[in-house]
Amino acid sequence: MFTETLTKRRRGSALLDLLTGPHGVDRFTELVDPTWTRGDARARIVGVQRSTPRSVTLTLEPNRAFAGFRAGQHINLSVEIDGRRRTRPYSPANAENDRYIELTIGHHEGGLVSPFLFEHARKGMVVGLDSVGGEFTLPARPSGRLLFVSGGSGITPVMSMLRTLRARRYPGDVTFIHYARSAEEACYRAELADIARAMPNVTVLHGYSRTPQGSDLHGRFAAAHVETDPDHVFVCGPPELADAVRSIYPDAAAESFVPPVFSGESSGGRVTFADSGVEITDDGRPLLDQAESAGLTPESGCRMGICFSCTRRKTSGAVRNVITGAMSSTEEEDVQICVSAPVGDVDIAL
DSSP, X not given: OHHHHHHHSSTTOHHHHHHHTTSOTHHHHHHHOTTOOSSSOEEEEEEEEEEETTEEEEEEEEOTTOOOOOXXXXXXXXXXXXXXXXXXXXXXXXXXXXXXXXXXXXXXXTOSHHHHHHHHOOTTOEEEEEEEEOSOOOOSSOOSOEEXXXXXXXXXXXXXXXXXXXXXXXXXXXXXXXXXXXXXXXXTHHHHHHHHHHOTTEEEEEEESSOOXXXXXXXXXXXXXXXXXXXXXXXXXXXXXXXXXXXXXXXOEEEOOSOOOOOOOOOOOEEEEGGGTEEEEOOSSOHHHHHHXXXXXXXXXXXXXXXXXXXXXXEEEEEEETTTOOEEOOSSEEEETTSEEEEEEEEEOO
């Protein structure tokens, strides 16, 4: 088709933008197909599988604007819910360099995006792929004995690492431990069994916390669950699991997607949301929470300082990062309002 050919030929041409201005070629081609864009990374859902009672696995076909990811990283996925764009970070479970992206998303009670996708995701739906990030990654040249530990939906980034190792024919010893509520809720259980049968150097163990039938392990993570001393350890799951692994392996690479709990005290300062003409007294919570309580509806995503969709310009004042404790009083700087709490008077362009 002419429009698809137009997006493929001379994508960086200023002449194309001039001829199709003022909006550029993307605004025309996306009328035919929303994924035909050269500047915006998007993907079409081509597969939907609800293989466990609490998760949905989506297969996405990204457009050419998507630049790929490293095993372990997350992608900021955007979807429109009730007319508003919502963004959340999800880690692909597929190996690096695959044509398709595979996301297994757990249904989190009280959540917004995960229940929506669990209930309404369908083939043909188009989603946004805003950015790729995260330092929780598989080394370019891994070596030695590897230990992967995951809990619940935290299996996806380490599953990506294991699939990448399989594609590379990694010869070293690999132990893969996954904790779930029950065998029924254990994502990728059948595939992990197939990998273990096909690769003698891979050991797969499961621990089930609520229904122990079929469990290989008993209780929470402990040193006794690992038969060999690993050279490199990767853990992704609830904070309690990450803490347990790091108590034994302090150098373990860890990732957790559970939003932190904030319990700060009010600074008594004045918070001004300048663009909206709203002024409030700081109550100690992150700026995002205070803005929403004041009736504002700023863009937000992960609410834990990962996706950067809530970033706003702080024009004056000081803020404290509620996760790291770091303070910043630089004027005219961008801050993530989901994890930034005021310290005294603060002005925000919102």
